[in-house]
Amino acid sequence: MKLEIVAQKLNLKQINEIAQVEVSSGYASDLLSDVLARAKNGALWVTNHKHTNIIGVAVMLNLAGVIIAGGVEPDAGTVEKAKEEKISLFTTDLTLYEVVGRMYELGIRGCC
Numbered sequence: 001m002k003l004e005i006v007a008q009k010l011n012l013k014q015i016n017e018i019a020q021v022e023v024s025s026g027y028a029s030d031l032l033s034d035v036l037a038r039a040k041n042g043a044l045w046v047t048n049h050k051h052t053n054i055i056g057v058a059v060m061l062n063l064a065g066v067i068i069a070g071g072v073e074p075d076a077g078t079v080e081k082a083k084e085e086k087i088s089l090f091t092t093d094l095t096l097y098e099v100v101g102r103m104y105e106l107g108i109r110g111c112c
Helices: 003-008 032-038 053-061 075-084 096-103
Strands: 023-029 043-047 065-068 090-093
Touching: 023 096, 032 053, 043 053, 043 096, 053 065, 053 075, 075 090
Parallel strands: 023 043, 043 065, 065 090
Antiparallel strands: none
């Protein structure tokens, strides 16, 4: 499913430009080392983190994008880095748990 469609169906708040990519799977974790070890290319990552390191992880793994859940707003540096690296960044007031459940309902499965 295209990232733009996922963002619309989940009613995500778009922080920067949405990349025209396919979401191959989903991954949810707040442990960066866990994401680095297990998330796969094209996954849409759901986290509660808001700092710049999430963009570095997304770039390293070529993720489809990052959703910051729980009403958490990203740091200004995170927004700037996402724009520089062309990583689609979103926020939502939904909890991480709710986002993952809704992604599953859309047919997006875990990458592991």
